[in-house]
Amino acid sequence: MRALRSSWTLALVTTVLVGVALIVGWLGGEWVVWHSGGSEAGLSAEVASAAESGSESRTERAEPPQFQEARRRMVDRQLRSRDITDPKVLEVMGRVPRHEFVPDELDHEAYDDHPLPIGHGQTISQPYIVALMTQLARPRPDARALDIGTGSGYQAAILAELCKEVYSIEIVEPLANEARKRLAQLGYKNVTVRAGDGYRGWPEYAPFDLIIVAAAPDHVPQPLVDQLAPGGRLVLPVGSYPQNLVVIEKKKDGEVERKSVAPVMFVPMTGEAREKRKD
Numbered sequence: 080m081r082a083l084r085s086s087w088t089l090a091l092v093t094t095v096l097v098g099v100a101l102i103v104g105w106l107g108g109e110w111v112v113w114h115s116g117g118s119e120a121g122l123s124a125e126v127a128s129a130a131e132s133g134s135e136s137r138t139e140r141a142e143p144p145q146f147q148e149a150r151r152r153m154v155d156r157q158l159r160s161r162d163i164t165d166p167k168v169l170e171v172m173g174r175v176p177r178h179e180f181v182p183d184e185l186d187h188e189a190y191d192d193h194p195l196p197i198g199h200g201q202t203i204s205q206p207y208i209v210a211l212m213t214q215l216a217r218p219r220p221d222a223r224a225l226d227i228g229t230g231s232g233y234q235a236a237i238l239a240e241l242c243k244e245v246y247s248i249e250i251v252e253p254l255a256n257e258a259r260k261r262l263a264q265l266g267y268k269n270v271t272v273r274a275g276d277g278y279r280g281w282p283e284y285a286p287f288d289l290i291i292v293a294a295a296p297d298h299v300p301q302p303l304v305d306q307l308a309p310g311g312r313l314v315l316p317v318g319s320y321p322q323n324l325v326v327i328e329k330k331k332d333g334e335v336e337r338k339s340v341a342p343v344m345f346v347p348m349t350g351e352a353r354e355k356r357k358d
């Protein structure tokens with residue numbers, strides 16, 4: 080009886096530990112912890128009318144057929160089946176070769192439902208989180224986008240397909256250099272990558288119609304809000320584990336509206352954001 084009870088206890092403890100591990104997230108990378116749904120009304124129609132933008136500049140590359148199939152499954156099972164409804168976002172996620180943005184030895188996992196390591200202690204985000212942030216940012220073919228935390232360059236590539244120009248900042252210099260080279264090799268001519276701290280945005284190219292931040296500060300960096308164009312959107316994780324995925328919208332009259340969308344887990348924003356931590 081005692082043996083039975085202790086094996087039940089062991090099973091219970093294992094289940095709890097597995098649950099906690101899943102919640103904390105694999106590799107400390109970014110995951111949506113929970114998402115109640117609630118895709119934005121009017122979003123699909125607005126973005127569906129978007130015409131082709133940066134895509135004409137890309138080189139079509141041959142790829143092994145298993146990647147095409149894996150991408151199709153990723154779109155169906157991880158995006159469409161959740162709350163990604165924007166047809167342009169779904170189409171682009173189904174087209175951009177994510178396996179080109181992960182280390183060779185991990186390319187068989189490129190379309191799996193989790194983040195992956197890209198070196199220097201950083202990760203490429205889970206496909207769903209990239210799609211969700213892109214959808215929330217409401218890209219348009221005439222838009223100028225700012226991407227903070229270039230990492231592998233995957234989010235920048237997705238934005239490059241949907242916007243006119245993308246400016247991307249990465250604080251880890253070797254990652255910035257690798258991403259710049261990768262994006263150029265893939266034929267993206269409308270993305271500019273620079274190494275540096277994204278906390279203060281990129282004033283020389285402001286204002287931006289959308290800003291996506293892939294590392295979490297504990298407060299919203301005011302320079303990013305200031306660099307939003309009227310009608311523009313800033314999508315970023317804010318806080319400590321788990322963080323809130325926040326959307327800041329600057330109305331046409333300059334008024335700023337903030338809403339929390341979902342609990343998420345991202346790597347912390349380093350640089351000035353860390354110095355200015357509020358704790």
Ligand SMILES: C[S@@+](CC[C@H](N)C(=O)[O-])C[C@H]1O[C@@H](n2cnc3c(N)ncnc32)[C@H](O)[C@@H]1O
Nearest residue numbers: 203228230231233234250276277294348349350
């Ligand atoms: C989750 S990863 C980025 C994923 C990336 N968007 C992609 O598609 O691969 C977050 C990145 O933010 C970078 N980062 C952290 N703090 C930063 C800062 N202050 N300015 C710019 N990049 C920063 C990290 O070095 C890391 O590469």
